[in-house]
Amino acid sequence: MRAMVYRGPYRVRVEEKAPPRIEHPNDAIVRVTLAAICGSDLHLYHGMMPDTRVGTTFGHEFIGVVDEVGPSVQTLQPGDRVMVPFNVFCGTCWFCARGLYSNCHNVNPNATAVGAIYGYSHTTGGYDGGQAEYVRVPFADVGPTKIPDWMDSEDALMCTDALPTGYFGAQLGDITEGDVVVVFGAGPVGLYAAKSAWLMGAGRVIVVDHLDYRLDLAATFAHAETLNFGQVGDVVVELKKLTDHLGADVVIDAVGAEADGNLLQHLTSAKLKLQGGSPIALNWAIDAVRKGGTVSVMGAYGPMFSAVKFGDAFNKGLTIRANQCPVKRQWPRLFEHIRNGYLKPSEIITHRIPLDHIAEGYHIFSAKLDGCVKPVVVPPAA
Known part of the structure; x- marks a missing residue:
């Protein structure tokens, strides 16, 4: 074959x-x-x-x-x-x-x-x-x-x-009526997560990415507000401004281990297989969600040794829910x-x-x- x-x-x-x-x-x-x-x-x-x-x-x-x-x-x-x-x-x-x-x-x-x-x-x-x-x-x-x-x-x-994974990401967020939901990543899973958030009662949905053509689809397919993180100084600060300086109720990480990789990985991973990515999106999620909020993670992560802001998650009283769908x-x-x-x-x-x-x-x-x-x-x- x-x-x-x-x-x-x-x-x-x-x-x-x-x-x-x-x-x-x-x-x-x-x-x-x-x-x-x-x-x-x-x-x-x-x-x-x-x-x-x-x-x-x-x-x-x-x-x-x-x-x-x-x-x-x-x-x-x-x-x-x-x-x-x-x-x-x-x-x-x-x-x-x-x-x-x-x-x-x-x-x-x-x-x-x-x-x-x-x-x-x-x-x-x-x-x-x-x-x-x-x-x-x-x-x-x-x-x-x-x-x-x-x-x-x-x-x-x-x-x-792709569809069930995006839906699962919204499900893990335990969205309640009127919640502000932020989705990191406007790839297929992020688009489906944003669309699914409305089905679960979200009051606002904001999709974050750096590619305009994907954000355009987030606006038309998922009817979401969009934010290009490449056009703002600090994406977390910008999201706080958009959410009355409280943060979102639910943040969904639909990026995962950043499939582009980081420089160290590209230099070494072919031989050392050091890690499955860097946790930039996950750390943004921890920073952008309000205290007592929920972070949903269904972006794919492999073995990863980069620092995750677990102390911040602990001190903010966050609920973090994650799994393969x-x-x-x-x-x-x-x-x-x-x-x-x-x-x-x-x-x-x-x-x-x-x-x-x-x-x-x-x-x-x-x-x-x-x-x-x-x-x-x-x-x-x-």
Whole structure:
């Protein structure tokens, strides 16, 4: 099959690769019809995540058609059109029983903190991802779900990570009616978080970024106020001015470990894998929220040794809530919002890139060229 293959930092290409096969009775093989490049994929692309091995196929956002199922699979059959959450999870462990699918205890032998993610290095289980023509989907009876007949394919694709993660970020903020909500980051997850904040009763939503084309989309898609931090002296001071000098009730960090990395990382990380990013956005969030407020973190962070202002968070009496999104737990609500017309996830898609041109797609997305907000990858079989 044709598949994207990692060859080192900033080096990805499409190669012929052995197609996946059934390895366990509860596996399914899915023929990918659409995939996407996620902002967190850039951490891998830039060489910032530990144990990202040469030959790995990225891609944790994908939908497709079931091609083959193992003998134990009961809920799917060949020909079913399915969406696959980015979490790999067993569905039966202590954490899965409580809906914490991103913290599954049985799917990642390399860590006790994080569960498993498709195409996201061996630190998250070493599962190949969906930027390919075919992908192996373990635990096929608990992860993938048939796409409703009424749902558009591109909307379904956005439901595999970006939309539920943004919605989860707003959910973690425990927003109450009238709250002032600040979202750091106007990428896809930040845009969805801002849109979702209104659904949860926010009175004001302010999105912070430094790229005007993304802020323009925050204004039109998410109906948010916008602030370009590159055009103000101190973004925290500016946010305090906008919030009666109290700070926001809820601040959502949708940036994470800054996929561009910092200078030290670019000089050293390819060999040392020092850390998964710097906590600038997280520290801004701690400073910009009011005393007694809530900071929600669902931007992706890897191993990180930079200083976080925990003392300030403690002294301000903040609530900090964070996790990888348990995608499938969000789907029932999101499906209703989409069906009722409150959300149209595919509106943020800006680029549709053939799989064979994925190296160019990564370059465009990474360098933020051509107004790229969300690139979708189309395999040749599609």
